[in-house]
Amino acid sequence: MLNVTTNMKYFLIITFTVISISAFGQSESGDVSQCFEQFKKAVAEGNGKEASEIVAPETIEHYQSLLNLALEGDSIEVASLRLIDKLVVISMRNQLSKEDILQMDGKNFIAYAVDHGMLSKNSLINFQLGEIRVTDEFTIAQIIVGEMETPLKIHFYDQGGWRLDITPVLPEMSTSLKKTIDIAGMSEEEFILMTVQSFSGRSIGENIWFPMK
Numbered sequence: 143m144l145n146v147t148t149n150m151k152y153f154l155i156i157t158f159t160v161i162s163i164s165a166f167g168q169s170e171s172g173d174v175s176q177c178f179e180q181f182k183k184a185v186a187e188g189n190g191k192e193a194s195e196i197v198a199p200e201t202i203e204h205y206q207s208l209l210n211l212a213l214e215g216d217s218i219e220v221a222s223l224r225l226i227d228k229l230v231v232i233s234m235r236n237q238l239s240k241e242d243i244l245q246m247d248g249k250n251f252i253a254y255a256v257d258h259g260m261l262s263k264n265s266l267i268n269f270q271l272g273e274i275r276v277t278d279e280f281t282i283a284q285i286i287v288g289e290m291e292t293p294l295k296i297h298f299y300d301q302g303g304w305r306l307d308i309t310p311v312l313p314e315m316s317t318s319l320k321k322t323i324d325i326a327g328m329s330e331e332e333f334i335l336m337t338v339q340s341f342s343g344r345s346i347g348e349n350i351w352f353p354m355k
Contacts, residue, residue: 209246294311
């Protein structure tokens with residue numbers, strides 16, 4: 143009888159532990175989804191300040207590095223960037239003065255990009271979170287576009303409030319965009335210059351590939 147009672151206690155402990163873990167996972171998934179929806183709403187409303195408050199330091203640091211490259215990167219450094227980052231650096235040089243960039247940090251730039259439509263208000267409408275997986279370091283969420291699963295994944299960090307890191311999606315996005323450009327028979331440079339000029343309405347000089355003066 144003692145063994146049965148002891149085993150029952152162990153069973154109850156294990157059961158309650160599993161229930162607790164499950165409830166935590168569901169709560170965490172809900173918090174992560176809420177963070178993502180908050181970011182989508184901020185972008186859709188063109189609220190750069192709010193959007194910049196939701197991104198993780200890893201994303202902010204990435205755009206800070208691109209600001210630094212926009213200022214000082216030579217043509218070889220810029221050409222070596224993946225397509226998405228190259229497009230951002232050339233956009234920075236086209237739309238911002240040297241003085242503007244010197245007064246910015248990565249977080250300010252994210253707010254600027256949302257405020258000025260560099261991140262399209264409609265770009266995230268059909269994006270949803272799919273499978274959510276928790277690791278020791280961060281939470282990973284798969285991106286679903288419409289009803290289609292994608293290989294894109296966003297990382298979320300609990301930093302006194304959930305923050306999202308978009309940098310993990312950039313390599314895959316660059317690869318996908320590069321394939322589209324290849325099919326169109328364009329070079330990366332042609333695509334970047336056409337896209338940046340079309341968006342800003344500003345002509346682009348040959349010095350766009352060189353450090354800002």
